[in-house]
Amino acid sequence: MEKKAVQPPNQRAEKTGPSEDRRWRLVDRTMRLHGNKSHALIETLHTVQEHFGFLDLDALKYVAEQLRVPLSRVYAVATFYQHFTLKPPGKHTCVVCKGTACYIGGASNILNEIEGKVGIAPNETTSDGEISLVTARCLGSCGLAPAVVMDGEVCGRMTPPAVMERIEKWRSHDTDA
Amino acid sequence: MTLTLEDLQGISKIEQDRQEGFHHHINVCIAAGCLSCQSGLVKEALEKEVARRGLENWCRVKGVGCLGLCAAGPLISIEPEGTYYQGVTVADVSDILDALGGSPVSRLDCSAELPFFQRQQKIVLENCGKIEPERIEDYIAEGGYEPLYNALRLMTPGEVIEDVVASGLRGRGGAGFPTGLKWTTVSKAANGTKFVICNADEGDPGAFMDRSVLESDPHRVIEGMAIAGYAVGASRGFIYVRAEYPLAVKRLRTAIAQAERLGVLGHNIFNTTFSFVIEVRLGAGAFVCGEETALIASIEGRLGRPRPRPPYPAEMGLWGYPTLINNVETFANIPPIVRNGGKWLAGIGTEKSKGTKVFALAGRVNHTGLIEVAMGTMLRDIVFDIGGGIPDGKKFKAVQTGGPSGGCVPAQHLNMPVDYESLAEVGSIMGSGGLIVMDEASCMVDVAKFFMEFCMSESCGKCVPCRVGTTQIHDVLCKITNGSGKDSDIALLEELCDLVKNTALCGLGQTAPNPVMSTLRYFRDEYTAHVRDNVCLSGACKIHTPTEAP
Numbered sequence: 170m171e172k173k174a175v176q177p178p179n180q181r182a183e184k185t186g187p188s189e190d191r192r193w194r195l196v197d198r199t200m201r202l203h204g205n206k207s208h209a210l211i212e213t214l215h216t217v218q219e220h221f222g223f224l225d226l227d228a229l230k231y232v233a234e235q236l237r238v239p240l241s242r243v244y245a246v247a248t249f250y251q252h253f254t255l256k257p258p259g260k261h262t263c264v265v266c267k268g269t270a271c272y273i274g275g276a277s278n279i280l281n282e283i284e285g286k287v288g289i290a291p292n293e294t295t296s297d298g299e300i301s302l303v304t305a306r307c308l309g310s311c312g313l314a315p316a317v318v319m320d321g322e323v324c325g326r327m328t329p330p331a332v333m334e335r336i337e338k339w340r341s342h343d344t345d346a
Numbered sequence: 347m348t349l350t351l352e353d354l355q356g357i358s359k360i361e362q363d364r365q366e367g368f369h370h371h372i373n374v375c376i377a378a379g380c381l382s383c384q385s386g387l388v389k390e391a392l393e394k395e396v397a398r399r400g401l402e403n404w405c406r407v408k409g410v411g412c413l414g415l416c417a418a419g420p421l422i423s424i425e426p427e428g429t430y431y432q433g434v435t436v437a438d439v440s441d442i443l444d445a446l447g448g449s450p451v452s453r454l455d456c457s458a459e460l461p462f463f464q465r466q467q468k469i470v471l472e473n474c475g476k477i478e479p480e481r482i483e484d485y486i487a488e489g490g491y492e493p494l495y496n497a498l499r500l501m502t503p504g505e506v507i508e509d510v511v512a513s514g515l516r517g518r519g520g521a522g523f524p525t526g527l528k529w530t531t532v533s534k535a536a537n538g539t540k541f542v543i544c545n546a547d548e549g550d551p552g553a554f555m556d557r558s559v560l561e562s563d564p565h566r567v568i569e570g571m572a573i574a575g576y577a578v579g580a581s582r583g584f585i586y587v588r589a590e591y592p593l594a595v596k597r598l599r600t601a602i603a604q605a606e607r608l609g610v611l612g613h614n615i616f617n618t619t620f621s622f623v624i625e626v627r628l629g630a631g632a633f634v635c636g637e638e639t640a641l642i643a644s645i646e647g648r649l650g651r652p653r654p655r656p657p658y659p660a661e662m663g664l665w666g667y668p669t670l671i672n673n674v675e676t677f678a679n680i681p682p683i684v685r686n687g688g689k690w691l692a693g694i695g696t697e698k699s700k701g702t703k704v705f706a707l708a709g710r711v712n713h714t715g716l717i718e719v720a721m722g723t724m725l726r727d728i729v730f731d732i733g734g735g736i737p738d739g740k741k742f743k744a745v746q747t748g749g750p751s752g753g754c755v756p757a758q759h760l761n762m763p764v765d766y767e768s769l770a771e772v773g774s775i776m777g778s779g780g781l782i783v784m785d786e787a788s789c790m791v792d793v794a795k796f797f798m799e800f801c802m803s804e805s806c807g808k809c810v811p812c813r814v815g816t817t818q819i820h821d822v823l824c825k826i827t828n829g830s831g832k833d834s835d836i837a838l839l840e841e842l843c844d845l846v847k848n849t850a851l852c853g854l855g856q857t858a859p860n861p862v863m864s865t866l867r868y869f870r871d872e873y874t875a876h877v878r879d880n881v882c883l884s885g886a887c888k889i890h891t892p893t894e895a896p
Contacts, residue, residue, distance in 0.1 A: 208646045211630055215628050215630070238647075249649045250631055267551070269552035269708075269709070269780070269797075270551075272796050273710060273782060273784060274709075305590060306549065306590075306631070307552060307554075310554070311552055311708035311709075311782075312416025312708060313379060313382060313383070313416065323382035324382065325379075
């Protein structure tokens with residue numbers, strides 16, 4: 170065990186990750202914590218997505234190689250689980266909860282408003298790469314239905330105008346800067 | 347160095363003395379619901395103001411878990427007075443401190459006499475809103491980890507299991523399988539290596555009980571798992587928790603690290619031969635992973651697809667070893683059972699459903715939030731007393747229980763005790779505990795369509811009845827809701843539901859038709875109104891008039 174643990178890091182030091190990016194060290198760390206075993210796959214993909222925002226083909230290939238898992242299986246896992254995304258997200262993300270309580274509370278009106286005014290459907294990003302629209306199954310904030318997560322901040326009891334106001338704010342801030 | 351009972355009691359004593367030193371405790375709810383209403387800022391402002399006034403030794407500001415009434419967040423409770431404040435903002439901080447020891451601030455007052463607080467019976471949630479979730483000392487001061495000590499040092503594994511059997515506890519994840527029986531099966535499995543898994547993949551839309559328990563009292567779940575590990579002979583545990591619950595994951599990881607540092611997890615716990623470690627595994631947004639065999643596949647790093655049972659995980663689970671899988675709430679029930687004995691829990695609830703159940707009350711009801719009631723409480727009491735009735739003077743229509751696997755309970759069954767059997771009788775299930783109240787503005791066909799859309803997109807695709815059947819049912823429901831349905835479509839729906847229910851591989855598929863079947867049973871007139879008269883009685887569906895239809 171000891172010997173094995175010493176050698177691979179040296180090899181890997183030469184080609185850490187698909188690029189020189191230091192974030193790959195964090196990915197390597199996750200794999201190492203799980204003994205570079207195949208069951209580390211989902212945890213590793215979580216780490217990649219957490220630090221890079223999405224999973225690209227290079228990342229999938231790298232993880233497959235390191236964990237000795239067929240690329241087909243890595244791709245299958247990355248596309249099976251809804252949490253993983255293969256497309257880069259927009260600069261701002263708006264997550265609309267589609268849980269039961271939010272649905273009863275009018276989440277579909279919020280989605281329609283965004284689709285109509287911003288022109289993106291769920292899982293799409295505006296062509297300028299600014300805003301992504303995502304839907305969630307249930308955020309567990311049912312007491313605050315309908316709930317929308319704007320850039321990681323959970324906002325409760327949202328209405329279509331309130332969501333649009335936040336989105337407009339993102340836009341105007343970015344043009345100011 | 348191993349932890350002894352004296353050490354544990356010492357920690358508890360120091361913490362209790364420290365708490366008694368304060369005249370007032372200001373408990374600010376910092377569970378996800380209130381945090382999203384800015385309770386974090388309120389807590390900060392209170393701390394600053396207390397420091398500015400030099401009251402640090404007189405009153406203590408503490409962040410606690412869920413106080414329950416999420417609708418009125420941010421919530422604050424003042425001890426020992428027992429005052430509740432609702433909708434607190436940063437601007438109210440001075441007034442709250444001024445009122446300490448005097449009469450409460452009337453404009454924020456949220457009466458503790460409300461049936462919402464009075465009608466509940468708390469076992470699982472007894473520490474929620476009382477202790478600081480990120481401090482193990484707080485948990486120990488409430489008697490935490492003593493049940494683990496008692497189990498390890500004073501009881502044999504067999505005695506622990508006997509207690510769980512005697513308690514009559516049934517799985518709180520939804521199916522209601524007797525917990526004692528599951529534990530017995532795993533303990534009898536011959537293999538040396540065994541695992542304990544806590545299912546915290548709470549996927550049902552409309553349910554947030556597990557999240558609240560993990561966020562408010564993570565040590566309770568850890569202790570329950572350790573006791574389970576001792577009882578069945580496992581030394582490794584996994585908690586599979588949704589990635590959508592970042593706060594719960596963070597608090598859980600903190601709690602595990604604290605427990606390891608103190609020695610209530612790790613090697614030779616309490617100087618016995620028993621060792622137990624717990625790892626957190628993140629889900630990745632697949633509803634089907636709440637099914638136990640799919641969950642196991644996901645922990646193994648594979649696609650979360652169920653496999654046929656038997657063999658059950660109790661015999662052949664994670665990596666082929668016997669595995670005990672229980673829900674968060676089930677594990678949270680274990681420490682009190684060990685503390686008070688199995689008979690104590692068996693004395694609560696109904697004949698076949700023992701103990702209490704935590705429900706997430708949401709939808710068209712005044713007091714949305716987290717509640718815990720004894721099994722057998724009347725549904726009417728939950729909706730109208732605890733829930734405070736329907737807002738805006740609207741009329742009650744139905745309660746949806748059990749998420750996408752459950753059904754709708756109409757008004758005529760409001761005087762029904764809530765337990766596993768009664769709910770099954772009216773065509774719904776207990777489920778994990780989401781209760782969504784619907785008023786007359788909800789169209790039941792549309793609700794059925796909503797759940798079918800959920801099951802359709804969450805179907806893993808492994809078996810044909812579920813993959814194709816849910817799509818077919820959804821198509822028919824779409825036709826009905828947009829006004830192009832025919833009379834024969836209702837019969838077709840019934841046939842499809844029957845087929846999917848009886849032939850799907852796993853729980854997701856077998857229960858997917860439930861929302862359609864239960865709405866067909868109680869709200870058939872709405873279906874017929876859609877197909878015969880092209881009207882949606884509640885006006886929720888946008889129906890084409892016949893001339894507009896292509």
